[in-house]
Amino acid sequence: LPLPAPAPPVPLSPHLQSLLPSLAAAHRSDVSLSEARFYHGPATPRPAPAWRSFPFPSPASADVDSRAPPPFGRGDLARASQEPLFTLAECAAVVSEAEASRSWRGAAPHASYAEAGGASFLPLRELPGSLAWLNGRALPEVLLPAVAAAFPFLEPEQLRVSAASVVKYDARAGASSLGVHRDGPLVAATVSLNGFEEYDGGGTYIEALDRALRLDAGHLLLHPAAVRHGGAATTRGGRYILVVWLFSAALPMPRHYALRRAGGLLAAALRAAPGGPFRQEALAAAAAAFGDALKLGAGEEGEAAHLGRGQALLELGRGGEAVPFFEAALERAPDNRLAKQLLLRANE
Numbered sequence: 001l002p003l004p005a006p007a008p009p010v011p012l013s014p015h016l017q018s019l020l021p022s023l024a025a026a027h028r029s030d031v032s033l034s035e036a037r038f039y040h041g042p043a044t045p046r047p048a049p050a051w052r053s054f055p056f057p058s059p060a061s062a063d064v065d066s067r068a069p070p071p072f073g074r075g076d077l078a079r080a081s082q083e084p085l086f087t088l089a090e091c092a093a094v095v096s097e098a099e100a101s102r103s104w105r106g107a108a109p110h111a112s113y114a115e116a117g118g119a120s121f122l123p124l125r126e127l128p129g130s131l132a133w134l135n136g137r138a139l140p141e142v143l144l145p146a147v148a149a150a151f152p153f154l155e156p157e158q159l160r161v162s163a164a165s166v167v168k169y170d171a172r173a174g175a176s177s178l179g180v181h182r183d184g185p186l187v188a189a190t191v192s193l194n195g196f197e198e199y200d201g202g203g204t205y206i207e208a209l210d211r212a213l214r215l216d217a218g219h220l221l222l223h224p225a226a227v228r229h230g231g232a233a234t235t236r237g238g239r240y241i242l243v244v245w246l247f248s249a250a251l252p253m254p255r256h257y258a259l260r261r262a263g264g265l266l267a268a269a270l271r272a273a274p275g276g277p278f279r280q281e282a283l284a285a286a287a288a289a290f291g292d293a294l295k296l297g298a299g300e301e302g303e304a305a306h307l308g309r310g311q312a313l314l315e316l317g318r319g320g321e322a323v324p325f326f327e328a329a330l331e332r333a334p335d336n337r338l339a340k341q342l343l344l345r346a347n348e
Ligand SMILES: O=C(O)CCC(=O)C(=O)O
Pocket: 108, 110, 111, 167, 178, 183, 190, 203, 204, 205, 229, 230, 231, 232, 241, 243
């Protein structure tokens, strides 16, 4: 099935038109990087697994962001498999290779702004055996067909992996969790690698449901990556998951790449010497770039573009103009600490 064309919010200005080729080039570059590392191509035809489907709450909640990020619909908040899609032996092999590794790290590459309350991450590229299994079986035989069955408007052969990581929650040092956040561009696929007998608590907390979805070993949870979610506290034992983040070679997502570009400009501006001439210029470029991202629809996907535009304006000394952007960010993410702090500063 063809992808639904994302509707641009307004006709694009010549300036935005002129940006599109470089944004498309950034997408193509991600596609090539992905293809060098991860399986892509035909998905093994197989019957759709039995799912439990979770729609976005209706009417939309006033307290949390419960809007479906395009191209997803209101029925697409999350899908949880009702039968294990991987064997216990496959799951245990990933856990034991991960446990033998020394490369665990404390911060999520895709959720660097979420509080990693004791969660640790291990990119699959550090685990050759598990990576070979992902590429040789898990992607073609299970994950790609499952994602395509869950979200039929995503063509399985166009799906690409942006990253894959084992995540570990270990309650030995106290409850272990991951703060609420959004992930990379399109879909997050989470495989539970161990069973309920090994831990208490845990599960993927979905903010719009205000509950954690707890899946037993071998099960798969899918959700749009832009859905706000986190890792519920594991209170006993250890919980292991494999998270695979997917995007589409057929969906260049200019809003995503425009946001990434703006984020890079803001980070560079904030590193420049305060008071120096480069800083003001760089901040102005960042503010404009967040404006571009918003015009391309990045604001439909979350708080980041609003927050970034507000921050750049505030740093430029235009606090009054920044206020509505912080308010828009807080509407999307009421607990966002940076947005709260900056709003206070802007109102000073
Ligand atoms: O613990 C979970 O199920 C969520 C993990 C997660 O959100 C992430 O690694 O980005």
